[in-house]
Each structure stands twice: as structure tokens, then as C-alpha cells.
Amino acid sequence: MNLKYISILFFMLVLLQVNGQSTNKEILFTVDDEAVTAAEFIRVYNKNLDLVQDPAQKDVDEYLKLFTNYKLKLKEARALGLDKKPSYLRELSNYKKQLASSYITDSQVTEALVEEAYNRVSYDVNATHILIKLPEEPTPDDTLVAYNDIVKIRERALKEGFETVRKEVHNGQTIYGEDLDWFSGFKMVYKFENAAYNTPVGEISEPFRTRFGYHIVYVKDKRKSRGERTVAHIMIFHKKEDTSGQESAERIQEIYKKLQQGETFETLAKQFSEDKSTAANGGRLEPISSGQVNSKVFEDTVFGLDEIGYFSEPIKTDYGWHIIKLLGKKPIASFNEMKPELEQRVKRDQRSKLIDEALYNKLKAKYKVTNEQPALTYFTGILNENYYRMSWELPVNFEGDKPLVRIGEKQLLFKDFGDFLVRNQRYNRTRESFKTIVEKGYNTFLNSQLVAYQEAHLEEEDVEFANIVSEYRDGLLLFDLMEETIWEAAKTDSLGVEDYYNAHKENYMAPEKVDAIVASSAKQKTMKKVSKLMAGGMSVENIKNLVNSNDNIDVIFTEEIMDAGHQALPENFQFKKGISKIYKHNDAFVVVDVKDIIPETQRTLEEAKGMVISDYQVYKEQKWVEALAAKYPVDVNQDVLQKVKTQLTK
Structure with missing residues (x-):
């Protein structure tokens, strides 16, 4: 689903709550003689008051404009027959089917499984197992032989020790003996998980069967979940042009040495981390739980840091180099916090078969x-x-x-x-x-x-489901209308886009930039020395060799073309050729050698095309809505509107 689709559906869900029973039948306005009641408008306004970000839209008159424009668009969509299109009907049908899955379930069984799942993700299990493999469609004889064999192996393991037997019987073909290390809930098939969590530490489970064959599990240990860690990182990306990886490796080592010299992690992250989404915030990442990060080395490093404030050595992932600092630890979230996520995981897991069975029995009784x-x-x-x-x-x-x-x-x-x-x-x-x-x-x-x-009759049986379907139905219709009338039309209207660009060229300028070298150090004294050396014309490499050493990195240089918003430049930096004064920036000291100033330039239509099309779509929509208002007259009852305002401002 593209971003426009998401945004229009979000707007719809924010804007509408249809199918409610009105207690006030007074008509607030009509669209081409189709009435909209005051009660509907009041309900929608109150429902969405806290969700509206633009303060102007909280004004009743401004909100009424949004609401009437929305009704105009729906009127046009139905007039064009978009609600009869096969693609629209198919998409609506698919959505109803998908949504119904959340309503057609046995809530009691689901609740019990969610509680069980929470108890299991709250603990990790360290286990090892032996599996006697079965073919995909085993005969009764295959099954009996495998069961008898696993029983005999269990008897041996009880006498001789599980590890001894496991290593001896493993052949990697028909019998597998594997050390599974630590795992948590949802990491194994459900039957295996049951055996592992229900077997006490130091004991061997009874034989059990999964789709793979017959198993026994030896539980070595159990521990509470490691919970959640909050960390910050300094990241240097692998660059395509740096095929050897030497440049990025040297850069991260320079930064690491500055950390070892006592410079603050947050300051260095702000100055040098290439993860732009976190650099300005000192490299701080969203909290991380076990299994959440798709890099094992990153996750192991995060959970390997024990003391808050400690940072790791540089580590390498598929994305680049990182230095990680531990900011905080948090135990596993409460049941209420995790419940929505666990419900979804339970419904996707093998546990869902238990929920399905309970549902079928409930529906048999109901019908x-x-x-x-x-x-x-x-x-x-x-x-x-x-x-x-x-x-x-x-x-x-x-x-x-x-x-x-x-x-x-x-x-x-x-x-x-x-x-x-x-x-x-x-x-x-x-x-x-x-x-x-x-x-x-x-x-x-x-x-x-x-x-x-039940799915076919769910709209009759469940009011909440009916309301959501109605909201989606209109949102989908509005999306199809906007795509056909505005978005796609604006993209293909090359002459209209060009005319709009020519009439608004002043809005599409490339900002002024500088070709500069920025030197940064935690020490003001060092920066004074660097400033003099730069003013004397010494090369960056020679300055580096003079002020830095293999064991001590005092200064880091950044050389590139930058605009005023670049992270290396001080705030409100004045573009002027030559060596700048020494600035305090991001808790460090910087000096800038401006080699050249690249003036503001006019972007060509090709360069600014994305912005131009977006602006043209807004312009085109405004004109279109004006035409709809002329085609479908909107008549607002001012007396009722005044009552609405009085009620909403109480």
C-alpha cells in the first residue's frame, strides 16, 4: 500500500465515525440536497479533537470546511461510479476478510494463550535435545519404530547422562543431537516450546512429537529475560567507493581513540556519526530487546555491556562500523504493555490451532x-x-x-x-x-x-466491525478518486507541471553551499594551533601528522561541500571565504576553512520535479474542490451551526 493510500486512510479514520445513531436530527448542511446532521458533525469533531495536530483545524469553521470538502469528494466519487469498479469491490472485500479475522476468534482461549506466552517470553531456557527424524508422511510402522527408539534413548540418557548419549547417537541424518543454547517463547515450534518450559531444570522431558519427528529435551538452565537495553551508537557507513573498507575502519578507530582519551560519547556522535537519524541526539537509539535486531554481533554487544555509561570497542556489521554505549537497562515490559503484540504473535503461531478449534465449537453452538x-x-x-x-x-x-x-x-x-x-x-x-x-x-x-x-453476517452482528468497514469503504473510495483525479493526472500533465514551475520558480532554489574543511577538537588550545596551521597553508594530512598520533587523536577533519544545515557546521555559520574564528559547537571546538562559496542557484524543472509535482497536486486539488462546490451546492444552516459552536465550546 503506497504512502498516499496510508495517509488518506488515516485521514478517513480520523475524520469519520459513521453508522452511529443520531440523537439530534437537525440538519447542519446539505450537499446537493443530501443532508448531514449536526449530531454526526459533533460526534466526528469530538472524536478527533485530540488527534488533530493543526490548531487551525480545531476551529469549528475550519473543521467544517474539511468536512464539507470530504463530503463533496465522496459525492463526486459515487457520481463517477467508482464504488462499482471491480478493483474497488475486490479491495474492499479483501479488507473485510482481513479485518474479520480479528473479530472471528475465541477471546477466552486467546487470552489464556497470551498469558502463557507472556510467562514464556519473560524467561529464557537453555536446553539441548535429541530428535529421531520422521519422513513428511510417515507410515504407522515408521511412527512406532521412531517412538520406541526415542524411549530407549531416553532410558539410556537417564542412566548414562544426556550429553554423553546425545553426542554418541547424533548422526546428522536420522538422529540429531543438538545444543540449542538460550531461547525464549516463540523461538521454537509450540510443542517443543511446551516441553522445554514444562520440564524442570536438570531433567529430561517425556518423548513428544512435532512435525519433524520424536524428541526428548534436557533443560540445562532457565533465567529471567534480559529485558530491554537503551544504547547510543556512533556509526560510520561502509562506502561504495571505499572498496577495501580501510577508510571507514580508520575513521572509527580515530573516534574510538578520542573516546579513550576522555572525550564525551554524545559530543563525538553529534560531530561524526553518519547515522543522521540519531547523530543530533547523541546517537541514542530506540530501546532494544532480544531478537529485535537483525545483527547478532550488534545485539550480543548491546547485551554484553553490563554497566551504564560503558562503551564497546568498534564492531563491524553488514551496514558499517559501530561503537555502542549503554545508557539504560529495563526489565521485560508489563503484561498490559506487551499484550497487543503478543495477541498478534499468538494468532500467527501454531497456538492459533487451539484458538481455531475453540472458535469452531463456539460457532457450532451459536448456529x-x-x-x-x-x-x-x-x-x-x-x-x-x-x-x-x-x-x-x-x-x-x-x-x-x-x-x-x-x-x-x-x-x-x-x-x-x-x-x-x-x-x-x-x-x-x-x-x-x-x-x-x-x-x-x-x-x-x-x-x-x-x-x-459468520464473516458474511458480521456487519449485522457487530456494530464496531460495521463502523470500521464503513470508514474503510469511504476511505478507499476517496483514495481511488484522488488517485484518478489529482495524483496521477498531475503526474502525467507535463505541460501543467511546467507552467506551474515557471510561475513559481522562486520556490525551487538550491541553497547556498560552501566547499570547506572543518576541524574539530575537544580542546580549544589545540584548535588555536590548527587554525594557525590552516592559515599558513599547511595541508590537512600534514596537520594531522603534527597534532595527532597513533595513540592520540586530538583533531578530526571533515572535508566536503556543505549547506548551512550540515552537522559539522556551527549554527548560524556565516559563509565567508578563509579561516573562520573558533566556534563552540556540539560540546567541542571547531574551525572552518572555507575554500569556496557556491551561490544559491535555480533548480531546473528536472531537479525540482518531485517538489513541483507535489505543489502542483495541491494547487490542482484546490481548484478541483472549488469546482465541486459549484457542481454540488453546499448549504449550511447558520442557525444550527451556531448551536453546534455553542455546544462544542462549553
Whole structure:
């Protein structure tokens, strides 16, 4: 979903709450004779008052303009038939299906699983295991042999010691003995996780089966979660032109030596860190939890720092070099804080099967569907050997019109399940009995029909769901309208864009820049020396050799073309050729040698195209809304508006 889509849908969710029952039927305004009540406007205004960032939009008159413009656009979208487009209907249908998954669930079972998940992510387990592997579709004989073998291995491990047996039986093909080190909740398949967390430290689990085969687990230790760490970092990127990596490695070592010399981490981060999103804040990162960072060396370094204020040696990741400083430690978050995230993870995990099973049972009770189905005997009787070869068809005399099962108001027929069996044929290596095939198939068929039925009737059964769908329905419609009428039209209107650029060239200037060398040091005395050397024409390399040494980095130089906002330049730095005075900047001292001043220049249309198109879209939309207001007259009832203002300002 592109950014415009997100922004327009956010605006819609902020702006509207439809389908509510009005207690005040007075009409605030009409759009081409379609009425909008005062109650709807008041409800929307109050709902979104705290969400609106622009103070002007909190003014009732200004907010009313937004609201009427929105209603004008919806009126035009429906007039153009955009609500009938297949792509619109398909997108809406997909969204409803996705949203319904949050509403069609068993909340009690979900809650229990979420609590269990919190208890598990609150602790780490250090374990090792032995696995006897099974093929993807094992025969009963395969299963029995594997089970008997794992039982024997467990008996040996109890007598001889788990590690001894694990190393001995591991062959890397049919039997695996692996040391898993530390892990937490959601890191293993659910059955494995259950065994690991339910087995006491120092004991061996009973044999259990996952999709991989039969396991036993030996739990070596358990500990509380490492929680959350807050760190700052100084980062130097790997640069494409620095193919050897020597330049970035030397740069980070220079900075590290300055840290060892006692210069402050935050100051050096502000001056030299190339992570622009954190440099101005002293390199501070968002809090980090185990498993959150996609670099093991970075995460291990973060959690390897024990004392607040300590910093690491330079480390190398796929992105560049880092020096990391520990700013704070925090234990694992509370249950209430983690609950939303855990709910999502539970629903994506194998635990979801438990939730699904509870849901199916609840829906059967709700729609009065029995578990007994005598018709399954009929379907068992019509299967034949072709089903194993995926070539089975319904017989000519198939009794398709017979009633099979009723879900609410929907009557399902033999034909519905028969077609399901035809569609879901698959190669069956283990040749399950026809009775088993039919029973499993009916289970799957009935469960899917139960969920589909509730999903189809969810807008009738759940007011909150109905409101959200309505909001999305209008938001999606508004997006399609804006894309077709404004955004895409502005992109392809090359003449209009060019005319707009020519009429507003003064808005598209490249700022003044300097070609400069910036020297930075924590010591003012050193900077005075560097300033004199720069004024005398000495090269940067020679100055470096004079004031720095392998063990002592007093000065770092930055050489490039910079605008006034560059992190190396002091605030309000006046562009002037030559050696500047010594400035205090970012808790350090800097001197700037301005080699050349590059004046403000006019950006070409090609250079400024993105900004021009964006501005042109705003201009085009303003004109379009004015035309809509002429096409669909808006009539505001001033008396009712005054009542609304009085009510909203109480």
C-alpha cells in the first residue's frame, strides 16, 4: 500500500465515525440536497479533537470546511461510479476478510494463550535435545519404530547422562543431537516450546512429537529475560567507493581513540556519526530487546555491556562500523504493555490451532450445528481407488440436492460437500481409509463454512466491525478518486507541471553551499594551533601528522561541500571565504576553512520535479474542490451551526 493510500486512510479514520445513531436530527448542511446532521458533525469533531495536530483545524469553521470538502469528494466519487469498479469491490472485500479475522476468534482461549506466552517470553531456557527424524508422511510402522527408539534413548540418557548419549547417537541424518543454547517463547515450534518450559531444570522431558519427528529435551538452565537495553551508537557507513573498507575502519578507530582519551560519547556522535537519524541526539537509539535486531554481533554487544555509561570497542556489521554505549537497562515490559503484540504473535503461531478449534465449537453452538453427520456414510460409499490417484469424480447418480447441514439461515447440500471432496483430492501416500478421508474432509469443510457464514453476517452482528468497514469503504473510495483525479493526472500533465514551475520558480532554489574543511577538537588550545596551521597553508594530512598520533587523536577533519544545515557546521555559520574564528559547537571546538562559496542557484524543472509535482497536486486539488462546490451546492444552516459552536465550546 503506497504512502498516499496510508495517509488518506488515516485521514478517513480520523475524520469519520459513521453508522452511529443520531440523537439530534437537525440538519447542519446539505450537499446537493443530501443532508448531514449536526449530531454526526459533533460526534466526528469530538472524536478527533485530540488527534488533530493543526490548531487551525480545531476551529469549528475550519473543521467544517474539511468536512464539507470530504463530503463533496465522496459525492463526486459515487457520481463517477467508482464504488462499482471491480478493483474497488475486490479491495474492499479483501479488507473485510482481513479485518474479520480479528473479530472471528475465541477471546477466552486467546487470552489464556497470551498469558502463557507472556510467562514464556519473560524467561529464557537453555536446553539441548535429541530428535529421531520422521519422513513428511510417515507410515504407522515408521511412527512406532521412531517412538520406541526415542524411549530407549531416553532410558539410556537417564542412566548414562544426556550429553554423553546425545553426542554418541547424533548422526546428522536420522538422529540429531543438538545444543540449542538460550531461547525464549516463540523461538521454537509450540510443542517443543511446551516441553522445554514444562520440564524442570536438570531433567529430561517425556518423548513428544512435532512435525519433524520424536524428541526428548534436557533443560540445562532457565533465567529471567534480559529485558530491554537503551544504547547510543556512533556509526560510520561502509562506502561504495571505499572498496577495501580501510577508510571507514580508520575513521572509527580515530573516534574510538578520542573516546579513550576522555572525550564525551554524545559530543563525538553529534560531530561524526553518519547515522543522521540519531547523530543530533547523541546517537541514542530506540530501546532494544532480544531478537529485535537483525545483527547478532550488534545485539550480543548491546547485551554484553553490563554497566551504564560503558562503551564497546568498534564492531563491524553488514551496514558499517559501530561503537555502542549503554545508557539504560529495563526489565521485560508489563503484561498490559506487551499484550497487543503478543495477541498478534499468538494468532500467527501454531497456538492459533487451539484458538481455531475453540472458535469452531463456539460457532457450532451459536448456529445450532451438531457434530453428528449420518450422511458421511453415503460419501464414504461413493469414494473409490481413483481418489488416491486424484482422478475421482462424483458418480452420475450422485444425490446432490439432498440437505447436508444447516448453518443459521444457510442450507448446505450434498453437492457442496461433494464438490469440496473433488477439489481437495491429493496424492495420499499412506492410503488413509475412505472413512478417515471423508471425516477429515467434512471437518475442514464444515469449519470453513462456519467461519464464512459468520464473516458474511458480521456487519449485522457487530456494530464496531460495521463502523470500521464503513470508514474503510469511504476511505478507499476517496483514495481511488484522488488517485484518478489529482495524483496521477498531475503526474502525467507535463505541460501543467511546467507552467506551474515557471510561475513559481522562486520556490525551487538550491541553497547556498560552501566547499570547506572543518576541524574539530575537544580542546580549544589545540584548535588555536590548527587554525594557525590552516592559515599558513599547511595541508590537512600534514596537520594531522603534527597534532595527532597513533595513540592520540586530538583533531578530526571533515572535508566536503556543505549547506548551512550540515552537522559539522556551527549554527548560524556565516559563509565567508578563509579561516573562520573558533566556534563552540556540539560540546567541542571547531574551525572552518572555507575554500569556496557556491551561490544559491535555480533548480531546473528536472531537479525540482518531485517538489513541483507535489505543489502542483495541491494547487490542482484546490481548484478541483472549488469546482465541486459549484457542481454540488453546499448549504449550511447558520442557525444550527451556531448551536453546534455553542455546544462544542462549553
